[in-house]
Amino acid sequence: VCPKGHECEYLHRLPTLHDLFNPNVDCFGRDKFNDYRDDMGGVGSFMRQNRTLYVGRIHATDDIEEVVSRHFAEWGQVDRIRVLTSRGVAFVTYTNEANAQFAKEAMAHQSLDHSEILNVRWATVDPNPLAQKREARRLEEQAAEAVRRALPADFVAELEGRDPEARKRKKIEGSFGLQGYEPPDEVWYTRTKELEDAGAAGQIEGSGQSLMIEPAAADSEAETGGGIFSSSAVAALRGLSGGNVTTKQAPKASGPLVAYGSDDESD
Template identity: 55%
Template sequence: MSTTEAETQVVTAPKKVKKMKPARKQVKPGDVEKKEAPQTGKEYNIWYNKWAGGDREDSYSNKTKSQTRCNIKRDAGLTRANTTGVKYCCLFFARGCCPYGWECEYLHMLPDASTALPDTSKDCFARDKFSDYRDDMGGVGSFQRQNRTLYIGRIKETGTGPETEEVVRRHFKEWGEIEKIRVLQYRSVAFVTYVSEFSAQFAKEAMACQSLDNDEILNVRWATEDPNPTSKVAEKRRLEDMGREAIQARIDPRIVDAVRSIRALEEGVELEPEEEMPEEEDRGAKRPRLMEESHRTGILSADAMEGLKYFAEIRRKTGLGSAAPPPPRAVAAPPPSGGLGLGDYASDEED
């Protein structure tokens, strides 16, 4: 066998598809010690899941470091949700303390930004969102605004701003693609903006009460709306582009052509001719295309589309679309009547 044949065989060898392994059981039952939160107030608020009426700083100072942490490379894998079709992720997997592993009913992997969730009023963990954010910007979040930015507080800064940004990026890039990071130097605060909202939801739970490099306890919250006008314009443009792409993906292109033809007829504008396919390609592609269009469902049928195009072509050739409308006929004024009009009566105020 020659060297050329050997090289050809090596190049053409199919790549092995790496299959995902079953999800690992992160902890065993009883490994995690559950500690009750100390009473910092007089009344317990079941909606906020905390004590009310106490000092606000007490809840921050009494935070303890999380006992577990998720490791995507080691813990991610297949579960029962991959077979049943469940789209939501496991909340305890994100926190690193799911004892079920491959037996879990939820996904043990990062949320996919391209996957549409069944209910937009829920987050990636199937928790219901609320109309407004909590006062402390914690919790699940709101369904009225797409928030992709996290507030990271209580960071121990040991270097310059770029060094702190590199540390934050190294710890938070594990949960999804990061769009930008802003560090407020000497304030122990950073803002992390993800490309996908699902990544921000996952990172918020995965990094809650975790530490970076200096054994601190992070305070991870939802960020408020950026007051920068440039950021507001960019976010508005991004949402408009997303809406436009979603609408265009659902519109039948035949309806678009019909609307363009009707608008051209009304305005008397000649449509630009579309690029014609070569005859040999057109003969082979015309019939399958017609067969495919006949199975589609829409407001107008394929025959109606062809009829509209046919009449548009006739209207364009005959020039009726650009013809000026006939001038209005002059109407003769009626002769004055012999009786008294309203102007012949005097006003009562003149007496």
């Protein structure tokens, strides 16, 4: 029992999947480094998520896989175990990296069913292409699960096709009035692309028409009938008075308002 009780800042239990740790430290709060040590011991690196332990110096027996699984499953959920019986080596992969960190410290220099002293280190990257594909697929599934938790449940169900109402609505809309007809997915993709292209073309045509109409409207407002009022004002007045509006032309100036004479001209 810890003497600090509830004031202790450490967890006196095994880490779980729901425990969130800073990627720069391990489950014990120790700082990680940029790269692994030459002997692949120590805390580890924060550049790669490593869930696999190298376990060496195992007493070689026929049931070595069962023995390793029984002892290492005590520290967390084991994802996969690979055993090299002739060499007395096992690779233990945990589901959670924190459990691998805990198991590494718990099983270091310990023994299994015999008097051997285990050599527990971090495993290097598996060069097997199948293992690399499996790890990439696991990361994709983990990312998809994170996105699935962030989105609403009904939206995710509709995207994955698990919503019966969405399937029924899609079936009704996609029948095109033909009973018993179910269009393939290519029809939906083509129709969606046509709607997107039509919307983009409508936006382009609308902007072009506005550019053509605005100068014409400006010209019509600038036009005048040679009188006092412009043609647009006259049209508005005719609409109000029933069309009995006449415009008077402005008188043309016949000459200067004041006559003047020149000193060189005689009266």
